[in-house]
Amino acid sequence: MANIHQFEVIVVGGGGAGLMAGLYASKTAKTAIISKMYPTRSHTGAAQGGISAALGNYEEDKPEWHMYDTVKGSDYLGDQDAIEFMTNEAIDAVLELEHMGLPFDRTPEGRISQRPFGGHTNNETGKPVRRAAHAADRTGHMILQTLYQQCIKNKVNFFDEFQVLDFIMTDGKAAGVVAVELSTGELHTFHAKSVIFATGGYGRVFEVTSNAYAYTGDGPAILLRKGIPLEDMEFFQFHPTGIYKLGILITEGARGEGAVLINGKGERFMPKYAPTVKDLASRDVVSRAIYTEIKEGRGVDGKNYVYLDIRPETVNKIAAEDGRTNPDGSPLRITGEVVLQKIPDIVDFCRVYLGVDPVTQLMPVQPTAHYAMGGIPTNKFGEVVVDDKGTIVPGLFAAGECACVSVHGANRLGTNSLLDIVVFGKHAGLKAAEYAASAEFAKMPEDAESASRSEFDALRGGAGNANVYDLSNEMKNVMFADVGIYRNEKDMQSALEKVRELQKRFKDVKVGDTGKIFNTELLNAWELGNLLDIAEVVAASALNRKESRGGHSREDFPDRDDANWLKHTLITKKNGKLEISYKPVVITKHQPKPRIY
Amino acid sequence: MEVTVKIFRYNPEQDKRGHYETYKVEADENDRVLDVLELIKGHTDGSLAFRRSCAHGVCGSDAMRINGRNHLACKTLIRDVGANITIEPLLGLKVAKDLIVDMDPFFDNYKKMLPYMINDSPLPADGKERLQSPEQRARFDESTKCIMCAACTTSCPSFWASDEYYGPAAIIAAHRFIFDSRDEGASERLQVLSETDGVARCHTAFNCTNACPRDIHITQAIGEVKLAMVTGKLD
């Protein structure tokens, strides 16, 4: 065991949540960030539309409204204490990013510019409110860059292109992690007092997704194997507007700037489904509306897509009908130039991948698997909580998309994830350092690397009659078709069986590359193992929840059932068997009521 | 359509030097070059090594030479490059395996630019944002778009000649802060850039601007930095 490192705090993941955690933990504790990619490659950089905070830079807004919108958006499954904590911290969090140098777009007065986003409203009028602070349509890119730059300034330690394979626990306490250095294939042991997982999402279990190749759910899968539960895994968000077939995201900010959805008959259909906020309804509502249009034969050319229209003539006509105004009260009118200025990257994506110019042409879109509401259960300090009694694993933390605080409940509002990673990344970092200040290092077992070594050996020693690429496609197809936007008992049951069959066949994988240096074949295979484990718990949790709520819509149980299901799911795997238990939702200010947009 | 792909292969554990392998695959003209690489890796040769993540041109992982020019594999479609494709690693950085190059020197140059906001003045008394007009914000918008893919730096003859040269991407990072009205570190950065490895090595070959997948006007930005160095003015 030559490669042993010791840090008080180890952060696994160099995205927005991980960098923020590292930045804060390193203020008082010896900290390192381990990331399987160079941090600037993290998927936070793909986030487009904005980060929410009731700054009120254009119009009246308050954290209480932000809280209520988030609770309502979550379909009442979000924990209200955590939501209130987040929306109260939002303003300072966004201002802190500005002070760090983040180049937000500006209002004429030189303040941070804000745009409307789905589900964010003025609670008195019910009208959309400008709450999303943005830097064109690359807000996430600017957050990732700014936080990475701050880490450089503060000399945070990085282990770039190291992939964490295992979490080590001794006597129920965190002891560290095992990682492989991609450039050499060597295993490394990181002995730590606190370990923070910030590994991002797992959208790669679905066929059409806005998520990166790296979104393979490594963190949650590692912890699941350690007997730690995952929370609310049935709730996955399908974003309404992915580029047809490719899944590349077209930000909701496009609709915030006035774009509307059009079906195959050329009709605007959102007013039918959400009379007040129309195209700016919550994501689950819009995705279901698109799906319904397609199912009822109103997709484009009988295919499974509709159009998003941001052509100035359409936007201006509809803005006039809806009486939409600019911040100064004048009627909202846009030009082609405004489109180019507000969503330049989207225009670029459409031109490159579709050969379509959104200023003059329609964009073909379909819902795309986008965001994991569920994940590693934590409290608002990032401590991992394993049951309904608040029991924690000393030294183990999680933050960002891989975690479930839960502030997003059954459906996340746009721009609330960037807020989540900044707020809870920070608090996880602070708490991890605080814990490290008083805790001793837990003993690291002699053979810490043995489990990782055997996992690799198994992948190298299979019978060889299964192919990673094919297994992965089979999983994605069945999950998208049968555990997607609409779900029912029969399809989910068969999907679950299919995933289990794939898990069996996965044992026959034999990695051909026997080398050590950048053995990406081996790591892709290992990641597929994670995705299959995650797919299994997603399908099983979804099958178990017999109601429809937020992102989880069942044809056989179309209504929300607060009497029986106003509770979080916890799923664990013990001796190869899944077990489901529950924990109550924290309700403070807002009693559940029907959700109408 | 059938596509013929010739790929540079080098595995330091087995090979003394690199060689090329040719693969034939079925692809659609709207497929990304990255899709084709995935297909080859998935079905023909799993050991083929390349980096990728976002698959839509925003993370900067997969810059490589496609038919002799630097591109992101995920932002280049078969219809743009035709049915005969040659794919090679970036030039000027050490090849670690196949299409993967050692990026550490590239990131080291970035770090030398003091790439973070320098402003020790007190924050506004109300605790709110530092004000910046839309025009001041627009001044450095171009250089905020950089995804650090290294396509520019590795297409630059001055960088090939000496990897001591910081390279265009690092200068773009400096530009992003030098022209930000909130930043106070311009003179420190200009000092770094006036050293022998700094902007003087740029001979305006324009390769960088042509290579940039984010359409950043790099040569112009470098020109602005040179001008600021001479005049001491930042407008």
Ligand SMILES: Cc1cc2nc3c(=O)[nH]c(=O)nc-3n(C[C@H](O)[C@H](O)[C@H](O)COP(=O)(O)OP(=O)(O)OC[C@H]3O[C@@H](n4cnc5c(N)ncnc54)[C@H](O)[C@@H]3O)c2cc1C
């Ligand atoms: C296209 C797109 C647009 C979006 N737009 C918005 C938006 O406008 N507003 C908003 O609020 N949200 C948006 N979201 C959601 C939001 O961007 C993400 O949820 C958030 O950025 C996730 O941040 P993170 O830090 O949790 O994960 P990431 O930024 O993905 O970071 C994960 C990190 O973990 C590392 N990692 C993973 N596994 C391992 C391992 N085994 N070992 C070591 N390291 C590992 C990776 O290298 C990476 O550094 C968007 C998402 C997408 C996909």
Ligand code: SF4
């Ligand atoms: S300037 Fe352009 S080519 Fe150079 S690293 Fe940045 S994005 Fe890549």
Ligand code: FES
């Ligand atoms: S994979 Fe992210 S830029 Fe190509």
